[in-house]
Amino acid sequence: MSEIICTVDVVLLTLLDNRLHVALLKRDHAPFAGVLALPGGYIHAEQDADTRDAAMRTLREKTGIASPYLEQLATFAGPGRDPRGWSISVAYYALVPSALIDRAAHPEVALIAVDELKGLPFDHRQIVDAALQRVRNKSSYSSLPVHLCGDTFTLPQLQGIYETILGEAINKVSFRRKIDELDILEAVAGQMETGKAHRPAQLYRLKKHFRQHLALTDRGLNSTA
Amino acid sequence: MSEIICTVDVVLLTLLDNRLHVALLKRDHAPFAGVLALPGGYIHAEQDADTRDAAMRTLREKTGIASPYLEQLATFAGPGRDPRGWSISVAYYALVPSALIDRAAHPEVALIAVDELKGLPFDHRQIVDAALQRVRNKSSYSSLPVHLCGDTFTLPQLQGIYETILGEAINKVSFRRKIDELDILEAVAGQMETGKAHRPAQLYRLKKHFRQHLALTDRGLNSTA
DNA sequence: ACAATAGTGTCTCTTAGACAATATCGA
DNA sequence: TCGATATTGTCTAAGAGACACTATTGT
Numbered sequence: 001m002s003e004i005i006c007t008v009d010v011v012l013l014t015l016l017d018n019r020l021h022v023a024l025l026k027r028d029h030a031p032f033a034g035v036l037a038l039p040g041g042y043i044h045a046e047q048d049a050d051t052r053d054a055a056m057r058t059l060r061e062k063t064g065i066a067s068p069y070l071e072q073l074a075t076f077a078g079p080g081r082d083p084r085g086w087s088i089s090v091a092y093y094a095l096v097p098s099a100l101i102d103r104a105a106h107p108e109v110a111l112i113a114v115d116e117l118k119g120l121p122f123d124h125r126q127i128v129d130a131a132l133q134r135v136r137n138k139s140s141y142s143s144l145p146v147h148l149c150g151d152t153f154t155l156p157q158l159q160g161i162y163e164t165i166l167g168e169a170i171n172k173v174s175f176r177r178k179i180d181e182l183d184i185l186e187a188v189a190g191q192m193e194t195g196k197a198h199r200p201a202q203l204y205r206l207k208k209h210f211r212q213h214l215a216l217t218d219r220g221l222n223s224t225a
Numbered sequence: 226m227s228e229i230i231c232t233v234d235v236v237l238l239t240l241l242d243n244r245l246h247v248a249l250l251k252r253d254h255a256p257f258a259g260v261l262a263l264p265g266g267y268i269h270a271e272q273d274a275d276t277r278d279a280a281m282r283t284l285r286e287k288t289g290i291a292s293p294y295l296e297q298l299a300t301f302a303g304p305g306r307d308p309r310g311w312s313i314s315v316a317y318y319a320l321v322p323s324a325l326i327d328r329a330a331h332p333e334v335a336l337i338a339v340d341e342l343k344g345l346p347f348d349h350r351q352i353v354d355a356a357l358q359r360v361r362n363k364s365s366y367s368s369l370p371v372h373l374c375g376d377t378f379t380l381p382q383l384q385g386i387y388e389t390i391l392g393e394a395i396n397k398v399s400f401r402r403k404i405d406e407l408d409i410l411e412a413v414a415g416q417m418e419t420g421k422a423h424r425p426a427q428l429y430r431l432k433k434h435f436r437q438h439l440a441l442t443d444r445g446l447n448s449t450a
Numbered sequence: 451a452c453a454a455t456a457g458t459g460t461c462t463c464t465t466a467g468a469c470a471a472t473a474t475c476g477a
Numbered sequence: 478t479c480g481a482t483a484t485t486g487t488c489t490a491a492g493a494g495a496c497a498c499t500a501t502t503g504t
Contacts, residue, residue: 004231004270006313043302045229045311050303075300075315077268078275086270088231088313090300156456171494176457178493192502198455199501381483396467401484403466417475423482424474 005087008055009040009124011073011131012063014098014111015148018164021111022128023101024120025062031083032121036110038128039063040089055092064106068094069147073131081123089122093131095147139165143182146206154193154201155179184210230312233280234265234349236298236356237288239323239336240373243389246336247353248326249345250287256308257346261335263353264288265314280317289331293319294372298356306348314347318356320372364390368407371431379418379426380404409435 012023024036039062041054048054052070059065070092077088103109114132117125138144145161159175179185185204192200237248249261264287266279273279277295284290295317302313328334339357342350363369370386384400404410410429417425 004229004268006229006231043229043311043313045304051300051313072299074297075276077315079270086268088268088276088315090302090313154456172456173458173495174493194502196455197453197503199457201456379483397483398468398485399466419475421482422476422480424484426483 003085005082005085006043007040007082007087007089008043008051008058009038009076009089009091009127010055010059010070011038011091011093011128012059012065012068013093013095013114013131013135013148014101015161015164016098016111016113018160020114020132020164021098022114022117023063024110024112025108026110027121035119035121036112037121038124043090051090052092055090055094059094062106063109064102065094065096065100068096068100069144070094073127073134076123076127089127091127091130093134095135095144097148097150099150136165136167143179143184143210146184152188152191152203152205154203156201157193158204183207228310230307230310231268232265232307232312232314233268233276233283234263234301234314234316234352235280235284235295236263236316236318236353237284237290237293238318238320238339238356238360238373239326240386240389241323241336241338243385245339245357245390246323247339247342248288249335249337250333251335252346260344260346261337262346263349268315276315277317280315280319284319287331288334289327290319290321290325293321293325294369295319298352298359301348301352314352316352316355318359320360320369322373322375324375361390361392368404368409368435371409377413377416377428377430379428381426382418383429408432 014021014023023039025039027033027035027037039058041058041062043051043054044057048057052072055070056067059068059070071094073091073093075088075090077086079086081087081089098111101109101111114128117128120128135144139162145165146158148161149158155176158179159170159172162175163170184207186207188203188205191203193203194200239246239248248264250264252258252260252262264283266283266287268276268279269282273282277297280295281292284293284295296319298316298318300313300315302311304311306312306314323336326334326336339353342353345353360369364387370390371383373386374383380401383404384395384397387400388395409432411432413428413430416428418428419425
């Protein structure tokens, strides 16, 4: 039983040009050397405190991203998914603002639009699909998408992000009501998004209490589901 | 990396005396020999097609249960959870009608009320808690609890099961409206639950299409959440 | 002033829950 | 007939979406 290959894989999602993108890396070694794949790697029992830790380390080492929103997705396993043998991959998904991805320091990180993915090795396609399904589902009733925003953002911007993820238009009044009920944002005093030929929008940021790990407790953006 | 211990654990839930119970087994071997613990065991790379398969096999071998509702819960891992070393446990949860548990053939299966659990080894307490949270959460918006029923049941019985799981009373009219909308039950013609000193209730059963794997698609019992 | 988008007030429609009336059994 | 619970009809209240009006900017 100890011949099982234990790995983690991370589906790192971000927004670019108003579309969801996944971070992929060209694999250094066989199998699938040179092919774009999810950032992942072996669990290091000597140093990883758990699989989340392993996923965090992997992400840091391969993309330089420090403390993203990171949540366990599911575990994929079996004899066929990795040609080296029976393997387990504990998959995580991360949401980060694209500004946090330092592409100068890590030019090897490829950001691919999720609807243009093709030819992923292993069962990575299945893992990405599971992550997308999870994020879409969870976004419909939680504040999850705020993790794709930068420090400050306007409500129209945030609504656009929800619409991008959910793939459908949202009623403006309802959206604002829900966000208001969630009570997780605070206006940045006096600051406005400016420069456009129309009324500027109020800037908001996450309340201090929610800056980090917002994941566990949120509920209730949209009960449409 | 190959010294990692790879296991599965199953949280088998059932209803007994109107209360949720977990199936536990006295461990045969060290560590924690003789202590009640979740049914679980090593993944057998030679025979298991994936972790679900391993969980199914474990459940069959240890409790005799053949094809329960079984879904992946989460993966628990780390250096401290098992005294033998760095370990991974892919946890599943199962829901079965208590009638399916053949306690004559498997007298070693202990069914413990979930609110009376104590002294579980490893991190099994944490795993059980995660399963309960998942089941309660999912029950509030899906038909999940029907898996705890036998072949036929009445609507008042089913409502009672929901109330047991959710821990609160449900509006009768709303409950029936929702169940009706889900459109997953069919009346068993002419059959009534009988014998009580009051109007008998109509018996229902799952529509054929939903007999097995109902898990993946269901939605929308209760949007209260 | 005009175009364009932000922000808000209000109406309607859908849906969940409360209440209550009717139905059907055993005693 | 009475007590008990099943089943169904209807009213009310809460919430989501549609619509439209006001606000504020650059041109």
